[in-house]
Amino acid sequence: MIIFRSVVGKLWLTIIGLVAVVLLILGFFLVNYMENYFSQAKDQTDNVKKLAVRFSDEASRHMFDEQFYQLANELLEFQDARMIVIMTNMKETVLPKVEGSSILTFHSTDLFTEGELKQVFAGQMRTKQLSLSANGRFRSGAEYVAVAVPLKNMQGVIVGATLLYQSLQSLEATQTYMLKLFISVSIVGFLMTTFFAFFLFSRITRPLQQLKKAADLIAMGRYGTRVPIVSKDEIGELAKTFNHMNEKMQNSIEALSQEKEHLSSILGSMTDAVITLEADGSVMLTNPQGERIVQEWSTIEWSEEATERFRKPDTSLGDWGLTSYRNPNNKPIPVPLIPLFEAVVEESSETTSKLHVQNGVWSVAMTPLYASEQVRGAVAVLRDVTEEERLDKLRKDFVANVSHELRTPLSMLQGYSEALLDDIASTPEERQELAQVIHDESLRMGRLVRDLLDLARMEAGHLELHFREVEVDSLVRRMHRKFTVLAKERGIALSVELPEMPLILQRADEDRLEQVLTNLLDNAFRHTASGAGITVKAGPSSYKDQPAVCIEVIDEGKGIPADDLPFIFERFYKADKARTRGSTGGTGLGLAIVKNIIDSHQGSVKAYSTVGQGTTFKILLPSVIKTQN
Numbered sequence: 001m002i003i004f005r006s007v008v009g010k011l012w013l014t015i016i017g018l019v020a021v022v023l024l025i026l027g028f029f030l031v032n033y034m035e036n037y038f039s040q041a042k043d044q045t046d047n048v049k050k051l052a053v054r055f056s057d058e059a060s061r062h063m064f065d066e067q068f069y070q071l072a073n074e075l076l077e078f079q080d081a082r083m084i085v086i087m088t089n090m091k092e093t094v095l096p097k098v099e100g101s102s103i104l105t106f107h108s109t110d111l112f113t114e115g116e117l118k119q120v121f122a123g124q125m126r127t128k129q130l131s132l133s134a135n136g137r138f139r140s141g142a143e144y145v146a147v148a149v150p151l152k153n154m155q156g157v158i159v160g161a162t163l164l165y166q167s168l169q170s171l172e173a174t175q176t177y178m179l180k181l182f183i184s185v186s187i188v189g190f191l192m193t194t195f196f197a198f199f200l201f202s203r204i205t206r207p208l209q210q211l212k213k214a215a216d217l218i219a220m221g222r223y224g225t226r227v228p229i230v231s232k233d234e235i236g237e238l239a240k241t242f243n244h245m246n247e248k249m250q251n252s253i254e255a256l257s258q259e260k261e262h263l264s265s266i267l268g269s270m271t272d273a274v275i276t277l278e279a280d281g282s283v284m285l286t287n288p289q290g291e292r293i294v295q296e297w298s299t300i301e302w303s304e305e306a307t308e309r310f311r312k313p314d315t316s317l318g319d320w321g322l323t324s325y326r327n328p329n330n331k332p333i334p335v336p337l338i339p340l341f342e343a344v345v346e347e348s349s350e351t352t353s354k355l356h357v358q359n360g361v362w363s364v365a366m367t368p369l370y371a372s373e374q375v376r377g378a379v380a381v382l383r384d385v386t387e388e389e390r391l392d393k394l395r396k397d398f399v400a401n402v403s404h405e406l407r408t409p410l411s412m413l414q415g416y417s418e419a420l421l422d423d424i425a426s427t428p429e430e431r432q433e434l435a436q437v438i439h440d441e442s443l444r445m446g447r448l449v450r451d452l453l454d455l456a457r458m459e460a461g462h463l464e465l466h467f468r469e470v471e472v473d474s475l476v477r478r479m480h481r482k483f484t485v486l487a488k489e490r491g492i493a494l495s496v497e498l499p500e501m502p503l504i505l506q507r508a509d510e511d512r513l514e515q516v517l518t519n520l521l522d523n524a525f526r527h528t529a530s531g532a533g534i535t536v537k538a539g540p541s542s543y544k545d546q547p548a549v550c551i552e553v554i555d556e557g558k559g560i561p562a563d564d565l566p567f568i569f570e571r572f573y574k575a576d577k578a579r580t581r582g583s584t585g586g587t588g589l590g591l592a593i594v595k596n597i598i599d600s601h602q603g604s605v606k607a608y609s610t611v612g613q614g615t616t617f618k619i620l621l622p623s624v625i626k627t628q629n
Helices: 007-061 066-077 114-121 169-219 234-269 288-298 304-309 335-347 386-421 428-460 472-490 510-526 590-600
Strands: 081-087 092-094 126-131 143-152 158-167 273-278 283-286 351-357 360-371 374-384 468-471 493-497 504-508 533-543 546-555 604-610 614-622
Touching: 007 066, 007 081, 007 126, 007 143, 007 158, 007 169, 066 081, 114 126, 114 143, 114 158, 169 234, 273 288, 273 335, 283 288, 288 374, 335 351, 335 360, 335 374, 360 386, 386 428, 468 472, 468 510, 472 493, 472 510, 472 533, 472 546, 510 533, 510 546, 510 590, 510 614, 533 614, 590 604, 590 614
Parallel strands: 493 533
Antiparallel strands: 081 092, 081 158, 126 143, 143 158, 273 283, 273 374, 351 360, 360 374, 468 504, 533 546, 546 614, 604 614
């Protein structure tokens, strides 16, 4: 029960125990006292036996003297006793009751059975202790001791029996009184104990309950709770100390809350992603950027290729392994971070590396968290360095491509011009051929320089655009006519798909759009084999919830690898890493120029490609370009 687990219950049980011990001691002495009374009852029985023998002897000498019997009865009345004389023929003489006597009158058969009387007639003495009522029946509470002694005549022959019985009422009354006294003392003791327990409840338990209630309120966040001080004893000091502790704790919690808000503000404003991991690998805490990464990476279905790429850590490449790690929590650790986390936990040291996840590059610094000199988790700081990697790649590619694109024509110019100077060509036709090569390479260098200048002006925002109304369907038909001859020479089927309704752009630079389609078709022809097809589609569409025109250039060429698609609109980037010249040779600037022109028209251009099936370039141009103030 709940009361036995409380302080009051324990104090009550303690006091009850003390009272019980006291009562046990009292009972011990009471038992000794009662034993003395029982021993007195035994002495009383012996006295009654002696008295019965003496009266029986006297009755033998005064067998029929009624005055003797009357005098004997009066003497016995003073001792709460009476005498009965019964003959062997079961005829008894019951002596009359003395006036004012409290002892009851009984017959011999009320005291002894016939069998017991026959034993007495045979010369035996019988003694009994019994409870009798007024009619001789047994009842509780009226104790008597009865003695039967043989009655002899003057010749010594047994002629009957003398019965003497005496009341034990005084001893019974004493026992009853002692029992009632013991019960009364016990009840009073338990009542006083209970009263004292409730007194303790009001003086001790209630302040403790107030402390408990205040502690519960504090646990619920109500740190301003105070306990009233109602006394100056130990409990009052405890309440005072509790209030002081609560005040200190409230100040500490307010300081922690301010630090937490400060830290949350810092983490929330950071551009880097912060992810805190527990020892089992589950995500414990993140800032908004980290939460976004956890959600995005958890939705990625990792392919077998990615599994192999992430299987073992490679510090030189910055790629990390994928394990069969599965966490039952709602936020499991992102797959690319698993090997890095395992390395940090195993080595108990900070680790930094770079992760290549899909088309992004992430710089990761992971530091272990300690608790009692054991690693209890880790903190990972992730920074998106995709743009830095892209710029670094562009720089390297720019240097490599420019040096290659300039070195090749310069070398040919130098070689063929030296051949002319050295008169290696013996015929006019050979000299004409060498001069033609020099002329073609100079034109190639001129196109490269012109494209570089155009691209530099576009990126600097100095591109001059002449906006006017443009009929897109007419532009597409003109581009079809322009490349028809080249398509026949290459054996490529060039087709156009246009709607019946006209496609109008309210503000656009037709010359620049023609340059866009020229560059896209030129790329398509360079990468499409003979017997394949190229299709140019145009039709109405929508872009950013506004009317727009969609232009698609679809080829059936060899396609672009998925790893190269994000970079094809960069300067000098080529999916053909061999940079072979000839039919597929180019400056590597055409798609970059396309991207800048479309951006200047507030549109978008995207590429979709499957290796071995072909490539689709999709252009969306708004019908009405918003004027920028």
